[in-house]
Amino acid sequence: MQHFLDVSNLRQVLSLDSGTAALHPDEAVYESMLGSWEQQQRSRSLAEATIEGRTSTVRHFTDYAGSYPWKWQASDMDEYTSHMRSKRLAISTIRQRQGILQVFCSYLISPDYDWVEICEAQFGETPSQICLPWNTTKHVADYEGLPAKRALTFDEIEMLFNYADSRVETAIRDGRKGALAALRDAQMFKTAYAFGLRRAELRGLDIHDLHANARVPQWGQYAALHVRWGKSSKGSTPKRRTVLLIPELSWWIDGMQQWVGEGRALFAPGELPALWPTERKTRVSLEYIDRRFTALRREAGLDPALTLHCLRHSYVTHLIEYGYADRFVQExxxxxxSSTTAIYTSVSGDYKNRILADALSRFNTLEVP
Incomplete structure (x- = not known):
């Protein structure tokens, strides 16, 4: 439902032609600015969540500045950036918010729209671009995440999943509730690692996303995953890809067979196709996935800096250490x-020493006696 006035109706309400003043012209103009900007973004097929997030950022800045867009100045942006830094926001978050405000200001001052004319006639002031090259954060590094976030070692992966399995066994032995949820969570996180999945990709899996691979018929329907909720870009729909299970991670199959054949049915999901259903016959939420991983990591005694996304970093790193080609890992x-994949890679010292030893061996065979 439209909760704002389009430009033609706004002109009538403001009575720019008749000379009759509106009761609250500043609020009317502001809400119409935001509403029209949202429509412009929908015309680009941007996701509703993206549009809502951008609008929220503009409203947050408006509240902070204490003024409407036609009164904003570059100094407001300077103060807002200092405020964000004082809150210890990540550099990437600061740059993202600055980028949103820059796009919004560009929209307002574009000659293709009437906002400059409307503001000039109504308020005697006009919007301007407040995000300038000298007061915004530049993207100068490929990776801006926290240095403490890294790939898990093989030992840490084993420790995490052993602990997740032990929670299931303990709950069953003690007759406590939660054994089924613990089984689901253990297999869910194993799947995130075994296929290098993002959080939304993991949550969006359906039972029919399990696929066979003619090269390994003995694995049946557990040889590949069809990922349908990959990260989208520039207003596109979620990207799809098929991820093949590799032999080194085929231990995943036994647990998945148990989950699909026995565990999942106990949730009585009915017609819900979700691979990870809940007692309420819904998909697990993104917040639940984060919360459960954090609890498992803490209880297993692992580094507090490790997050669910670190399992994806681990997958990339371990595939490289197993010897898979860079292009295969990227796909x-x-x-x-490929530069993005390289950011995710953090091979161990043993791997580097092995590569060096192989290189030295080849070099020595080429030496002239």
């Missing part, structure tokens, strides 16, 4: 650029 995780 598996759905990266458009």
């Amino acid at each position: 598996q995780v759905g990266h458009q650029h």
Whole structure:
């Protein structure tokens, strides 16, 4: 439902032609600015969640500045950035908010729209671009995440999943509630690692996303995953890809067979196709996934800096250490650029020493006696 006035109706309400003043012209103009900007973004097929997030950022800045867009100045942006830094927001978050405000200001001052004319006639002031090259954060590094976030070692992966399995066994032995949810969670996180999935990709899996691979018929329907909720870009729909299970991670199959054949049915999901259903016959939420991983990591005694996304970093790193080609790894995780895959890679010292030893061995065979 439309909760704002389009430009033609706004002109009538403001009575720019008749000379009759509106009761609250500033609020009317502001809400119409935001509403029209939202429509412009929908015309680009941007996701509703993206549009809502951008609008929220503009409203937050408006509240902070204490003024409407036609009164904003570059100094307001300077103060807002200092405020964000004082809150210890990530550099990427600061740059993202600055980018949103820059796009909004560009929309307002574009000659293709009437906002400059409307503001000039109504308020005697006009919007301007407040996000300038000298007061916004530049993207100068490929990776801006926290240095503490890293790939898990093989030992840490084993420790995490052993602990997740032990929670299931303990709950069953003690006759406590939660054994089924613990089984689901254990297999869910194993799946995130075994296929290098993002959080939304993991949550969006359906039972029919399990696929066979003619090269390994003995694995049946557990040889590949069809990922349908990959990260979208520039207003596109979620990207799709098929991720193949590799032999080194085929231990995942036994647990998945147990989950699909026995565990999942106990949730009585009915017609819900979700691979990870809940007692309420819904999909697990993104918040639940984060919360459960954090609890498992803490209880297993692992580094507090490790997050669910670190399992994806671990997958990339371990595939490289297993000897898979860079291009194969890039396709598996759905990266458009190889440089992104390289950011995720953090091979161990043992791997580097092995590569060096192989290189030295080849070099020595080429030496002239």
